[in-house]
Amino acid sequence: MTTRAISAPRPDAGLGDGPRGGGFGGLLRAEWTKFRSVRGWVIGMILAALLTIFIGVFTAANMNIGCGINGGQQKTGKACLPYVPHGPGGEIVTDSFSFVRQPLTGNGSIITRITALTGEHANLGAGPVQVGSGTMVPGLAAWAKAGIIIKQSTHQGSAYAAMMVTGSNGVRMQYNYTGDIAGMPGSVSAAHPRWLRLTRSGDTITGYDSADGTHWTGVGTVQLAGLPSTVQVGVFATSPDYTVTQNSFGGASNDSGPAQATGGFDHVSLTGASPGTWTGTTVGDGGPAGLRPGGGPGSAPYTRNGGTFKVTGSGDIAPVTPGPDGGLPTVTIGQSLVGAFLGLIAIVTVAAMFFSAEYRRGLIRTTLAAIPRRGAVLAAKAVVIGAVAFVTGLVAVVVSIAVGVPKEENQGPVLLTAPVLTEVRVIVGTAAMLALAAVFAVALGAILRRSAAAITIAVLTVVMPFLLSALNVVPAGVGDWLLRLTPAAGLAIEQSIPRYPQVTTVTSLVQGYYPLSPYAGFAVLCLWTAAALALALVMLRRRDA
């Protein structure tokens, strides 16, 4: 094998009638021989993997966080973390709200009418807001919520289903942190109250809403697997931070401050086996520090007059998303893949040379004399370099994540896990993205015949849109369009945490949010690669070699 590797490709390799397998298979073998017999290219690919891993692990190893909430002592690393609840699906969640409840054994239902949802939040004014230091002004966060809830227990992260009215998103049915179904639109007031109903039957919970308490509409039916026979049921209120997004510039410029919401309930009625006495509980720590309305953790502020309740709460019942707004330092697996940018440059360099080097040495005339079907030569080169880049990328990505992610976690930030299939998509997708970039570069090499130009175009079109957008060099809107239209869209395949509409968050690129969905972005890169291959084919056929 070794001796043949150094010599030129076997003359019979691509002719289709040779003894050693013919047709496209032979052509592939010829191109593979060309690739592996150039030591520099093989070293380049190995370097690509090593550098990817090195940069990824280096970045991961320098993620450590510091904190000093409310002027307290400066801490670093894991000491910064509060208790981090996990939801039933294993994802990390926020679970803080005021809960006026009683236990319910077996099947039953709860009905209420909500007549008011009001709130107040820290005065954002000019300048940044420190937690707990602002003065409160009236106002309601978009996802402030009050309603009825059936919850497994008062432990943070336990399963639940709830019907609620929200600040500006109408009636919703939410369950198990990630689930969100829209009900009646419009905001609530004394003139336009909302009736909410939740019924439990075994593990099945159904939510209804109504404007008058007689005509009910089913909003959703959800299964809460493994719900115990005794659950906690009652009314609740909570509010995430009040956030104002600066849409004009820089995707990451959000002003936010702690907020609380107060829900006014009447006609609260419970059917089923329950003791009939109400208890006020603060689930979690009652929301952002410095805003514990009345009393410490443990008792929730509420007033009750017969079936009429007024409940005030702060916090959220939602998944934690990447970014500063979650109040929790987080990382995603995508963040240990920074090295892929360096891997990309190395892979693209080798790929561009794979075609353009034939022009420099005149080998292209030999190649085309041996295989006159020029499209087949291009295809064989694309397949070989794509496969090599894919394998290189896969090894690099797997090692980066296996080594980098534990390093990240060691330093404090919470890893936002994703379902296994999503993580597989991120890993395989990143390798496939590198493979596509390699094929893109091969095509550019065939079009331009000059490796320097081909490499520069392939690298710039993938790297620059990301860089301009991530560093807020261009306005957020422009950056988003760059990441939709250029080959850089393919980077979206690295996004591991979905965008939850029920959470107001800064969708920053560095945190792993891309303007296109993972597969749509990947498809854009596929289109660019296909277009480059088509142009390369036309050029190859038209021009003399």
Next chain:
Amino acid sequence: MSAFREPKGRVAVWTEERRRSDEGRQRLKAARRRAGQALHAEWTKLRTVPGPAWLLLGVVALTIAVSTAAVGATHCPQDLACPVDTTKLSLTGVEFGQAVVAILAVLMISNEYSSGMIRTTLAAMPNRHAVLAAKAILLAALVLVAGAVAVFGAVLAGHLILPGHGFTAARGFPPVWLSYGPALRAACGSVLYLGLIALMSLGVAVIVRDSAVSIGVVLALLYLFPIVLAFVGNAHWQHRLERWTPTVAGLSIQATTGLRSLAISPWAGLGVLGIWAAAALAAGALALRLRDA
């Protein structure tokens, strides 16, 4: 070539000292002539192929186009505060233009290696340092001229477009024009920045020789550090990267607002890039001298 000549006739007046200084002058003259020849040779090589001219045009066109697009896409609505460094925004195109500058610099030497021309060059001019110096001087001069045109175009785009998009003096935005001190520093600094990027790329290309590998290495040098910087959470490493990497430190010359929060002052940042360029050129000179061509 030898400066030693037997004086004839006026033997008496020639002192040893006089003879030595004459010899020095002759030597200097010869060196100057050789340098001139080297520069002339490089100039001939450059202007007789179309590539460099197109690339210089590319530097100008790409820089101005990207800058114009960036300022054209930026609006500051009436009721919002816009934390924008208008001069830096106008010079966005330099981020792209530097890639073309790098190609030009790399091709200047790697084309000679790929075609074998380097052997002819070194046979004609055995002083290898003089060859590299001539290439560096010529490259720097061309890039400075093209860079000046490009940066002027970019500044002009910002000057003409930004006030119409809400970035007016009435709202406290300084003018994007050369009469404003910090903007002048940013503009002149950006031209010098492009020159230094060219020299650093030339140094890398002399070491690496192959055009494709050189351009890969240079692009990694230019664009990798800012990306890593965006991800690294550790404040110490952020500070180090901002102070010591070629493009991040070098581009701090473009800042006109928030200078206090910069990890390195504008001119010092450009100086760091200068160190990178000098180191690359020195390593290149050493490699050129020690290796067979």
